[in-house]
Amino acid sequence: MEVLVVNIQGLSTNPGDLPNLQNILKQAHDSLHAESIRLLPLLDMLDPSLHSLGFLYILEACTSSALSKEQASAVVLPTARFMNSCSKEQIQLAPEKFISVCKRFKDYVMQLEAPMRGVAPMLAAIRKIQSSSEHLTPLHPEFLVLCLLSKCYKAGLSILDEDIFEVDQPKDLLLYCYYGGMICIGQKHFRKALELLHNVVTAPTSVITAIAVEAYKKYILVSLIHNGQFSTSLPKYTSSVAQRNLKNICQPYIELANSYTTGKIADFESVAQKHREKFDNDNNLGLVKQAISSMYKRNIQRLTQTYLTLSLQDIANSVQLNSAKEAEMHVLQMIQDGEIFATINQKDGMVSFLEDPEQYKSCGMIERIDSSIQRIMALSRKLTTMNENISCDPMYLAKVGRERQRFDFDDFDPVPQRFNI
Amino acid sequence: MEFSPLSSALASKSYERIADICDDIMLQVAAEGVSFQEDWPYAIHLLGHIYAGDINSMRFLWKSMPSAVKENNPEVQAAWRIGQKLWVRDYVGVYEAIRGFNWSQEAQGLVAAFSDHYTKKMFQLLQSAYSTISIQDTSLFLNMNEDDVKNYVQQQGWIVDPASQMITVKKRPIVTEQKLNPSKLHSLTEYVFHLEH
Numbered sequence: 274m275e276v277l278v279v280n281i282q283g284l285s286t287n288p289g290d291l292p293n294l295q296n297i298l299k300q301a302h303d304s305l306h307a308e309s310i311r312l313l314p315l316l317d318m319l320d321p322s323l324h325s326l327g328f329l330y331i332l333e334a335c336t337s338s339a340l341s342k343e344q345a346s347a348v349v350l351p352t353a354r355f356m357n358s359c360s361k362e363q364i365q366l367a368p369e370k371f372i373s374v375c376k377r378f379k380d381y382v383m384q385l386e387a388p389m390r391g392v393a394p395m396l397a398a399i400r401k402i403q404s405s406s407e408h409l410t411p412l413h414p415e416f417l418v419l420c421l422l423s424k425c426y427k428a429g430l431s432i433l434d435e436d437i438f439e440v441d442q443p444k445d446l447l448l449y450c451y452y453g454g455m456i457c458i459g460q461k462h463f464r465k466a467l468e469l470l471h472n473v474v475t476a477p478t479s480v481i482t483a484i485a486v487e488a489y490k491k492y493i494l495v496s497l498i499h500n501g502q503f504s505t506s507l508p509k510y511t512s513s514v515a516q517r518n519l520k521n522i523c524q525p526y527i528e529l530a531n532s533y534t535t536g537k538i539a540d541f542e543s544v545a546q547k548h549r550e551k552f553d554n555d556n557n558l559g560l561v562k563q564a565i566s567s568m569y570k571r572n573i574q575r576l577t578q579t580y581l582t583l584s585l586q587d588i589a590n591s592v593q594l595n596s597a598k599e600a601e602m603h604v605l606q607m608i609q610d611g612e613i614f615a616t617i618n619q620k621d622g623m624v625s626f627l628e629d630p631e632q633y634k635s636c637g638m639i640e641r642i643d644s645s646i647q648r649i650m651a652l653s654r655k656l657t658t659m660n661e662n663i664s665c666d667p668m669y670l671a672k673v674g675r676e677r678q679r680f681d682f683d684d685f686d687p688v689p690q691r692f693n694i
Numbered sequence: 695m696e697f698s699p700l701s702s703a704l705a706s707k708s709y710e711r712i713a714d715i716c717d718d719i720m721l722q723v724a725a726e727g728v729s730f731q732e733d734w735p736y737a738i739h740l741l742g743h744i745y746a747g748d749i750n751s752m753r754f755l756w757k758s759m760p761s762a763v764k765e766n767n768p769e770v771q772a773a774w775r776i777g778q779k780l781w782v783r784d785y786v787g788v789y790e791a792i793r794g795f796n797w798s799q800e801a802q803g804l805v806a807a808f809s810d811h812y813t814k815k816m817f818q819l820l821q822s823a824y825s826t827i828s829i830q831d832t833s834l835f836l837n838m839n840e841d842d843v844k845n846y847v848q849q850q851g852w853i854v855d856p857a858s859q860m861i862t863v864k865k866r867p868i869v870t871e872q873k874l875n876p877s878k879l880h881s882l883t884e885y886v887f888h889l890e891h
Binding site: 349350353357387389390391392393394423424425426427428459460461602604605606608609615616617618619620621625630632634635636637639643646650653 | 717720721722724725726727748750751754755757758783819822823824825826827828831858860868870871872873874875878881884885888
């Protein structure tokens with residue numbers, strides 16, 4: 274083992290030596306795994322930022338077998354420091370090992386019931402293993418889980434702002450979107466939550482996964498809270514297995530959504546009460562309560578479509594609030610949140626509903642529209658490149674060639690399957 | 695635990711940065727495995743979130759605190775009470791929560807700054823939401839006694855009618871910038887090019 278350490282220390286500085294070092298480490302793989310946690314003291318002789326590759330192999334061997342709570346506790350801190358300070362170039366030579374180490378690290382902090390310990394190191398690890406900020410790694414969902422469990426929702430938001438174009442494993446994307454949706458719900462970013470949950474529900478798949486089912490349940494509730502409505506028909510690009518089965522599995526939620534559209538709060542509350550235990554088991558009771566509060570808002574918003582002015586007492590009666598003062602507070606809160614444009618006249622006890630004063634003529638609005646157009650143009654360019662890449666892909670051409678119809682006589686050349694000359 | 699960024703932010707009254715600084719330090723300290731909950735300045739941390747208007751993060755911080763710390767720390771409980779009032783939108787209750795505690799020297803600056811900031815925001819809300827409002831309600835919403843409130847709103851151009859005890863609100867005219875920039879012409883050319891191809 275001492276020889277190994279000397280090799281690591283010697284061969285880590287020059288990038289040209291790294292492939293040689295990696296071969297040595299691969300050959301030592303079995304003997305390292307045989308020693309496992311007993312290798313821990315060796316790590317003290319290495320520097321995690323200079324000798325990252327060697328450190329990684331030894332750390333991976335240390336954690337390869339099941340560890341007791343004390344052993345896990347001993348290895349957590351060196352691993353956290355490693356994730357923070359390792360050299361990106363070196364660990365990218367052995368990405369699967371790095372990912373295994375990070376995943377085990379997450380298991381240990383969960384075992385120690387201290388998820389907050391893992392948040393900062395996991396974020397650092399994502400930055401080391403990512404090939405670009407558009408790359409979704411298997412560590413993204415692990416990070417989001419740690420944020421959720423330690424209640425560091427704001428830390429999770431930073432990752433969710435990045436657009437993803439490259440994914441390693443579909444399951445990572447599904448989990449990322451589901452956990453990301455939960456974080457957005459916690460921070461009340463309902464529009465983004467809907468987007469993320471929508472991706473899980475409509476993802477191409479040949480089987481119904483538990484992730485898709487749970488995502489659909491939250492999707493229904495968030496849709497009611499944010500949009501005031503829910504449509505049971507899924508978009509055309511949803512997988513057929515999801516279209517056939519999701520609604521049946523989530524029947525109580527569909528029932529709840531249907532009673533929301535009537536606008537009668539008492540009916541909605543009785544459906545919520547009827548299935549209360551189910552919602553509680555799914556941890557969705559909080560969302561159901563938010564949906565109930567949002568009904569008052571929808572009902573007041575509906576009034577703006579019929580009336581120009583209305584008395585506070587009439588609002589209270591029509592929306593089933595207890596008093597004019599309560600109605601006044603509801604309207605005031607909606608004005609504060611920008612959900613309604615109105616002015617309250619306390620002298621006469623009346624509310625006047627107004628038009629949205631936005632005329633879309635200001636510089637600020639132009640900036641917003643501009644940046645949206647730029648984003649869409651960049652997206653369009655990416656799609657064109659992807660389209661070009663796929664049209665050159667041999668597997669695609671072979672499939673198209675087989676299915677091609679022969680209409681014209683001129684069109685008789687088959688697409689080359691193999692280039693035999 | 696290295697708290698100098700926090701102390702310098704408090705000293706320079708950059709209160710809007712307190713929450714982020716506290717969040718960062720907390721994650722770093724947790725990553726080192728140090729048990730920090732006993733000594734952590736939770737009251738300042740909560741107040742930092744309250745000042746930044748991030749009530750959601752404030753609630754989650756409260757939920758993640760060990761119950762022993764909550765029970766033994768009256769200032770933390772007082773900060774939580776302010777947050778609670780903001781959460782349920784008890785506009786007047788916020789002032790009561792601020793007044794109802796003898797804040798430590800460290801927290802005083804932050805609480806006073808928040809109180810001013812909150813009063814200004816309430817004034818803007820009243821201006822946009824009401825055409826007429828009673829003197830009594832205005833003084834509750836702005837945390838002033840009735841004479842002070844009459845002077846304050848009259849300075850802003852609002853009209854006080856002592857007979858009906860009502861104030862007529864003067865709206866602020868909304869001025870939006872509408873100047874166009876020559877670089878916009880360049881952007882428009884880009885868009886048309888993109889659409890053509």
